[in-house]
Amino acid sequence: MAGRKPSNLAFGLDDRPPLSVVLILAFQHTVLILMFIAYPLIVAAGAGFSPEATRHFVTATIFAMGVGTILQSWRRFGSGYLLIHNPNPIHIPTLIQAGSVGGPALIATLGLFSAAVQASMGRIIRPLRRLLPAEVCGVTVTMLGVSLIVPGLDRSLELSADRAAFQSDSLLVSAVTLTLMLSVAIFAKGTPKLFALPIGIGAGWLLAIAMGHDGPTPSGSIASLPWIDLPLSLPGFAFDMAFLPAILLGAFIAAIDTLGLMISVQRMNDADWRRADLAGVSRGMVADGTSCTISSVLGGMPTHISSSNVGLAFATGATARVIGMAAGIMLVVAALCPRVAATATMVPQPVLGAIILYSAAYLITSGMELILSRRLSERRVFTVGLSIIAGISLLVIPLVFRGLPPSIAPFFGSPLSLAAITALCLNLVFQIGISRQAQLAMPVGENPFLVVHEFLDRQGELWGARRDVIIAASRTTALAVEAIVEAGLAREAVRLDVQFDETHLDVVVAYEGIPLERPTAQPAPESLLGDERDIGRYVGWTLSQLSDSLTLRSDGERQAVTIRFEH
Structure with a gap:
């Protein structure tokens, strides 16, 4: 179920924009993803496919991308979020070699193995909840944006092969496109803000044409393409054990990326986000694997969720799932009409670079916001800092990571993968020595509000608990202790037992004396002037209103009041 819509979204997950708005927003997603x-063209060329085999390989891939996008947007099957599928670039080296050896049949078989890994990861995701605190998710979102910087700059500047020179006209086109996008997004009011990208793309494209800057696909080649091309020619299947380890490792890395992307969209679609909805993540991974299966069976390339389109969705302020449905349908149409897909690929590279940089800015700041949503102890500071350093190092000094053994090379394939895996590992290592439980014997005569606040604040920083949860727990627990002590319900000192995990914070107030009660209706205020049991009923009712749940246990004189706060 969707949470409260953030203020920066014009159209949230469940909103239904006007049809014209849906079509325009879906069209810009379709153009970007095409x-x-x-990627499949690179694989086909490297594997030496014939023109007919190449066309079929590309058509089948686009068709599966469209179906996968529809499945992702359908919350009864997929994640229920606006997530667009694209060809998975992590498999390119393996698929080129496999295609050279076994042709489309071997690629199809390897794609099915990749699909199985992606779908099965969705079934075992729930036990991984503790591995995904806010700082790990935040690192993933931040590095998702950082990983888009290099491809964005490459396209914006059209750098030479040795990166020693760039095209000045490309820089001008990209700068004008990006400036216009930002101007409309920041200064425009109402509906025009949604179309910042189409306006920038249109202006940038016209400027590129005026400067004689051709798109990546020459217009003359479109006439040679068929109007209709159905991806129904099955490739057959073949198997070669030599390629299996690489494809499985790549699929695992892709699943980690998918996990980070889905948590990103959950966070940015819910203003009150607390933790990952693992049921939605699981469905999304199954939909991911299903799309990959369809592509492989039809003779295409394994697919994956597009990080660029995630950034585009939040940059435009429109994340309605109906937009994903429309974009999926457009991709299916594009697969059936190759001339349509080819026309979309004619967008000039500098314009595409501006789009990617525009999206990256949103993702980077969203990741930082997520990281700072929790208290940062020294352990968490180093988890975040070292993970981001690891990811950025891949951009700054890529030569260091070349020549790695094939068994571990995929882990260093992208800044996002390296940073996410580093964050996961550091989070596990830095948990050593941290107890998820703590006890406190309340000093007699001390102010419970000061003692409880200092105790829970210290533990909250150590555990990385959310600030608002610690504040609420401190206030409610101190109120419980003061009421129990002042009303004479406790015959001896009160003890606090606190337990924390990523889903909730439990505070147990233990004492010997008269038990609290939890009435179904609010007691009259005059009960505070009654005997101890009248006061106990009023205190029990008050605590039930100030916490997410209240459990009262009594064993003779020994009482335990468990106050739960959802995290």
Whole structure:
């Protein structure tokens, strides 16, 4: 179920924008994602496919991307979020070699193995909840944006192969496109803000044409393409054990990326986000694997969720799932009409670079916000800092990571993968020595509000608990202790037992004396002037209103009041 819509979204998850708005927003997602059919083209060229085999390989991939996008947007099957599928670039080296050896049949078989890994990860995701605190998720979102910087700059500047020179006209086109996008997004009011990208793309494209800057696909080649091309020619299947380890490792890395992307969209669609909805993540991974299966069976390339389109969705302020449905349908149409897909790929590279940089800015700041939503102890500071350093190092000094053994090379394939895996590992290592339980014997005569606040504040910083949860727990627990002591319900000192995990914070107030009660209706205020049991009923009712749940246990004189706060 969708949470409260953030203020920066014009159209949230369950909103239904006007049809014209849906079509325009879906079209810009479709245009952006069709830029990435360069991936299957690279595989086909490297594997030496014939023109007919290449066309079928690309068509089947686009068709599966469209179906996968529809499945992701359908919350009864997929994640229920606006997530667009694209060809998975992590498999490119393996697929080129496999295609050279066994042709489309071997690629199809390896794709099915990749699909199985992606779908099965969705079934075992729930036990991983403790591995995904806010700082790990925040690192993933931040590095998702950082990982888009290099491809964005490459396209904006059209750098030479040795990165020693760039095209000045490309820089101008990209700068004008980005400036216009930002101007509309920041200064425009109402509906025009949604169309910042189409306006910038249109202006940038016209400027590129005026400067003689051609798109990546020459217009003359479109006429040679068929109007209709159905991806129904099955490739057959073949198997070669030599390629299995690489494809399985790549699929695992892709699943980690998918996990980070889905948590990103959950966080940015819910203003009150607390933790990952693992049921939604699980469905999304199954939908991911299903799309990959369809592509492989039809003879295409394994698919994956597009990080660029995630950034685009939040940059435009429109994340309605109906937009994903429309974009999926457009991709299916594009697969059936190759001339449509080819036309979309003619967007100039500098314009595409501006779009990617525009999206990256949103993702980076969203990740930082997520990281800072929790208290940062020294352990968490180093988890975040070292993980981001690891990811950025791959961008700054890529030569260091070349020549790695094939068994571990995929882990260093992208800044996002390296940073996410580093964060997961450091989070596990830094948990050593941290107890998830703490006890406190309340000093007699001390102010319970000061003692409880200092105790829970210290533990909250150590555990990385949310600030608002610690504040609420401190206030309610101190109120319980003061009421129990002042009303004479406790015959001896009160003890606090606190337990924390990523889903909730439990505070147990233990004492010997008269038990609290939890009435179904609010007691009259005059009960505070009654005997101890009248006061106990009023205190029990008050605590039930100030916490997410209240459990009262009594064993003779020994009482335990468990106050739960959802985290």
